[in-house]
Amino acid sequence: MTKNNDSSWIKSTCAYCGVGCGIEAKVQANGKLEVRGDEEHPANLGKLCSKGLKLGETVTTQGRMLSPSVHGEDCSWDHALSHVASTFSDTIAKYGQDSVAFYVSGQLLTEDYYVVNKLMKGFIGSANIDTNSRLCMASSVVGHKRAFGEDIVPGNYEDLELANLVILTGSNLAWCHPVLYQRLKAAKARHGTKIVVIDPRETASCEIADLHLPLFPGSDIALFNGLLAYMAKLNQINQKYVEQHTEGFDEALELAKRFSNITSVSLATGLKTADIETFFQWFRSTPKTVTVYSQGVNQSTSGTDKVNSILNCHIATGRVGQPGSTPFSITGQPNAMGGREVGGLANTLAAHMEFGNPEQSELLSEFWETSNLATKPGLKAMNMFEAIETGKIKALWVMATNPAVSLPESNRINAILASCPYVVVSDCVESNDTLKYAHVRLPAQGWSEKSGTVTNSERRISRQRRLLPTPGMGKPDWWIVSEVAKKMGFEKQFSYRSELDIFNEYVEQTRLGNEVGKSTARALTLESLSGMTPENYQSFAPRQWPAKDGVCPERLFGDGNYATPNGKGRFVAVDFKPPALSLSERYGLILNSGRIRDQWHTMTRSGLSPSLSENDSVPQLEIHPFDAADRGIKDGHLAKVISSIGEQIFIAKVTSTVSVGQCYAPIHWTHTNCSDGKVCTVIPSNTDPFSGQPEFKATPIEVKSVKTYLDAQIVSRSPLDKTKLNAIPAAFWVSQQCDSGVLYSLKLTVKTLELEDLLAALMDDGQPTLVIASSGEAQRVVYLQSGKFGLAAAIYPSSLAGSQPDISQLVSAEAEPEVMHGFLAGTLKAKSRTICTCKKVTKADIENAIDNTGVCSVKSLGELTGAGTGCGSCVAELEQFIGNAKPISITPYERQVESACGK
Incomplete structure (x- = not known):
């Protein structure tokens, strides 16, 4: 729990991606949270990306939902929970159990996920619970089940370092999973790992690529079917393995033979035949191959088939669950894996038990002590919202996600939410695009206040620990759902005293029917974690599942025994299909x-x-x-x-x-x-x-x-009214957080405009009336706080080169008069754009290092400035500075926003 015997540092887990990095956090004297990487956590070994390093900056009471409310009126927890319970119960009584639904999130902890899934599938009796993991990992889930018999990632992160060839397909690892990218980059430096990036774009991950394959969007199956056919043609299939441990190979190969000619692969993918040949030869000659796949594969109308086209190549060569040799699905969210374990998707039951298996359903009914277990899969995310649109679903509970933004056809989704008779939203924030449709708003805990577990992409369970008190009346998600369940009549089954009670119940659930040889057995089991005490739970160290007594395998299926009923891996015959929509004369x-x-x-x-x-x-x-x-x-x-x-x-x-x-x-x-x-x-x-x-x-x-004519920026100590912003003559505005305020960038549709009038139109009634303005083409205007020389808001043109001020001083608590005068006169020092977020290195810092010292490598630049020595996500951009022997060009708009506040 401690490092260097300093008990003020608390171990927890990062709030962002599925890498699941361990962090250590300490509350400082001023109440701020200091965050560093946990050197003992196997996922990251002390490394953090820019987002993880800046977690402390996101912990604030600003914009938090502080109390429950019903129809816009703040109320007690009892009133809000009773309102939700009675409305859901009445809706079910009148329209049936499928008339209600939950849409939840990979941001939830496993304990939260477990309770909401139990309520919906076990006691309401419907499987209409889905998650935003549907948007990122669902295709991998189905692909795993079809090939492996269970939703399992066979390998672990170490395999990236043991491999001789790593294929990144549909994965910009450098930006989306930066800590894994750094582990891979270090491995390449140590022993020359070959790296292939398969992506329509030239991403930051191409910085370490030996081969970039910019294939046509959606053409992955043509490439991997071509690889399977190529391997078969050259007798490179592991025939003994295929015969002993798999089934369905002939059918899969028959469809793959459509691309047995490399020219046909080239025509379908747009790739050069020489590059395809190189890729195929490398795969053929490199037994230790890891293929990493993520959203570029999953987010497709043929995403599941894409996954299986990749798995087919690995199964055909026996490269599954071997050290340095395995397919590897990289999860998007911090607990997308944990949600999948407990049944958070509409088409799974719980603990990797499935619909359609009567024995598993009977075991689960007895375990939960329910006679109302859901008997069929529920509606997936888009189908769920279509059911709201047609009136089949009358009540929706959204937890820790923002479907008004993240689901496709956003305008339609917003209209559906607006038309839904009853919307409940549990969240920690006061405002987002979804919350405006909520009839009931329930304040949940945020990261740093939650306590429970998450599971990362390598099946590793880690603790998220409570670091700070919860502002206002916020509560854990599991508590909120449990209290509603009690009020719906299920008191006995939801009388949890803490998250530990839930975790222990989940552990026991993974043991149901899991004896070796039973038809109900699954690879997922946590049996060695049974009966965990509060002390054990609090000190719980990260570990992978399956968790059994004795030695637990770090990798699965390496012995050729899969999770299918007959123990054999399955080939899936897949054929290439283009994306759902084709280009046209208009949409080109x-x-x-x-x-x-x-x-x-x-x-x-x-x-x-x-x-x-x-x-x-x-x-x-x-x-x-x-x-x-x-x-x-x-x-x-x-x-x-x-x-x-x-x-x-x-x-x-x-x-x-x-x-x-x-x-x-x-x-x-x-x-x-x-x-x-x-x-x-x-x-x-x-x-x-x-x-x-x-x-x-x-x-x-x-x-x-x-077409626009004028650009301006406004810095305001408090957020501006969006209704007023949308009423000004601007074709576009965007806001960003800066120190002590908010920065707004505007593109105006008028040729002339008095900035003083524009700012006045945006200020709230009763705002300070003391206004100071400069004159001329570069007019600047400030609104001052009443009674002191402090800024309320300022506006300035942002189209004049070199005139962009460093406004960090301007919005400090007590701006000095000379700072204000410098701003009005246009002489305030300009702010340079930040390139390296981790180390706070700006474009000017890099330019000065290059000009003054003549550095000619990213390594030397890092030694001088620190740039690129944190998470490394900026290295591709640094390469451009070095490669051009001069600063990389930036867009005029980026030049305008160089005034964004810095420390």
Whole structure:
């Protein structure tokens, strides 16, 4: 529990991705949380990415939901919970158990997930509970079940370091799982690991790639079927293994033979035949191969088949669960794996028990002491919202997620939420795009207040520990659900005193029918953790499952024994199908979507950190120079993205990292922090027929230039009214957190405008009336707080090169008069854009190091400035500085937002 015998450091687990990094945290004297990596945690060995390092900046009471409310009126917990229980009970009594639903989240702890799944499937009697893991991992889940017999990731992180060849397909590991990327990069430096990146874009992960395969979006099956056929043609299949340990090979190979000629693979994928040949030869000659796959594979209308096309190649060569040789699905969220374990998806039951197995259903009914266990799968996410739309579902409970932003066809989803007769939202934040539809709002605990467990991508269970008190009336999610369950009449089965009670119950559930040789047996078991005491639970050290007495395997299926009824791995015959929607004369570009380096999901947490907003602070549309020129789109100007279902505006980033005919946009911006930039507004709801996972990576679009005339920025000590922001003559606005305030960037549709009038229109009634303004073309205006020389808000033009002020001093608690005068005069020192978030290294720092010392390597640059020596996510950008022997160019809009506040 402690490091260096300092008990003030508490071990916990990071709140972000599925790597599941261990952290240590300490509450400082000022109440702030200091965070560092846990050197003893096997997942990260002390390393953290930029987001993990800045977790302390996100722990705040700002924007927190502090009390329950019903129909907009604050109330007691008893009243709110009684309202939810009675409404759900009445709805079920009138319309049946399938008239209610839960939509939950990979942000929940396993104990939270367990309780809500138990209530829904065990006592309400419906499986209408799904999770935002449907948007990221569902295709891998189905692929694993089809091939392995159970949703299992066979390998572990060490395999990335033991492999001689690592294939990253549909995974920008450098940005999405940076700590694993650093482990892989270090392994390459030690023993020359070959790395292949399969991705339509040139991502930051290509920095260490020996081969980049920029295939056409959605063409993965053609490539991997071609690989299987190639291996068979050259007699490189492990025939003994296939005969003894697998079934279905002939059928899978027959379909794969469609791509037995490398030319046919090239035509389908757009790849050069020489590059395909190289990739195939490397796979053939390298037994120690790990294939890492993530959202670029999963988020597709053929995502499940893509997964199985990868697994087919590994099974055919016996490269499953071997040291340094295995397929490896990398999870998106911190507890997507834990949610899958306990049954958080609509099509699974609990503890890897499945619908359609009467013996498992009987065991679970007896264990939960219920006669109302759900008997069939429930509705997956998109089907669930369609059922609300048609009136079949009358009541929805959303927990710790933001479907108004994250689900495709965002406008339609918002209309569905608005029409739903009863919406309950449990969350820790006061405001997001989904909460505005809530009839009942329930304040939940946030990270640093929660206590429980999570499971990472290598099946490793870790503790999240309570670090800080919960502000207001916030409660654990498991407690909220349990109290509603009690009020619905299930007091006995939900009388938990703590999260430990739930964990122990879950451990016992994993033992049900799990004796060797039984038809109900599963690989998932935690039997050696039975009867954990409070002391054991509090000191629990990270460990992988299966957890049995004696030696537990770090890898699964390495002996050729799978989790299928006959113990054999299954080949799945899959055929290549293009994305659901084709290009047309109007919609002539393909839109891909995904993450950026320093932000997470819809930024309700990461957006609170000023540091994480300093590198990418606006939603950008990446577009190739050829396509931009063809459409009259300039770098840094506005671009309108139009699809068959909607349109949104982004800042254009003209770059050759995307191929001709393709664009890329981030998923993070919402109508809470931007007038546009909400990418799911333009993405249709086409889904995989097996997994129900939407196709986020291949939307046909057209892109048009949007004309604006003036740019301005506003810094405000408190958030501005969004209704007023949307009423000003701006084609686009976006906000970001900065030290002591909020920074707004505006693109205006008028040619002339008095900035004083614009700021006045945005200030609330009763705001300070003391206004100071400079004159001339570069007019600057400040509103001062009453009674003291402190800033309430300021506005300034942001189109004049070199005039962007470092506003961190301006919004400090007591700005000095000379700072205010310097701002008004336009002489306040300019702020340089942050390149390395971890070490707070700016563009100016890097330029000075290069100019003054002549450094010629990223390593030397790191030694001088610290850049790239943290999580390493910025190294690809640093390479551009070194490679060009001069600073990389940045967009005009990035130049404007160089005024974003720094420390």
